[in-house]
Amino acid sequence: MDAIPQPGVSRIARNADKQEMRLRRLRSPMARFGVGLGLLAFAVLTVVLLSSCSSGSSDRAKAGPLVRVTERDFRITLAPARVRAGDVRVLLRNKGPDAHELILVRSSGGRLPLRSDGFTINEELLDRATVLAEEPQLPGAVHTLRLHLRPGRYELFCNMAGHYLGGMHAELVVT
Numbered sequence: 001m002d003a004i005p006q007p008g009v010s011r012i013a014r015n016a017d018k019q020e021m022r023l024r025r026l027r028s029p030m031a032r033f034g035v036g037l038g039l040l041a042f043a044v045l046t047v048v049l050l051s052s053c054s055s056g057s058s059d060r061a062k063a064g065p066l067v068r069v070t071e072r073d074f075r076i077t078l079a080p081a082r083v084r085a086g087d088v089r090v091l092l093r094n095k096g097p098d099a100h101e102l103i104l105v106r107s108s109g110g111r112l113p114l115r116s117d118g119f120t121i122n123e124e125l126l127d128r129a130t131v132l133a134e135e136p137q138l139p140g141a142v143h144t145l146r147l148h149l150r151p152g153r154y155e156l157f158c159n160m161a162g163h164y165l166g167g168m169h170a171e172l173v174v175t
């Protein structure tokens, strides 16, 4: 269009000239040497960064496997549901819509004892088998817990009124 001022066009032309000069410079042996040095520096930096990353992942390995525990009305899902004994990290997430607690007990395989109300687990009877008793978490809450687990079967459940019978329980196997 006529509205484009002439100086703008010549600036574009000058930029094209500069690029051509830059290309010519790259073709010279010294320029190629410079690019080579740059690539070498980049490669060294990449190796340094990668090695520091790998030491980070070995720290994570020491902290033990991660089990994702997701609670929602009225289900508990585990991934994975089987882990090696030792230090275990638990990423607990409440997807709501209600608040949920999380209790983890070593199980002997039988049914968990109910209170006389008929719909909550008798936690007092399970006192010695209890590994973890997390207070109710609001919907949307996410946090990480660290546990040390011996081999065996564990039952995870939410003991808020009616939630266990509603389906909020899952089994974790530690080998």
Ligand SMILES: [Cu+2]
Binding pocket: 099, 100, 101, 158, 159, 160, 163, 168
């Ligand atoms: Cu619950």
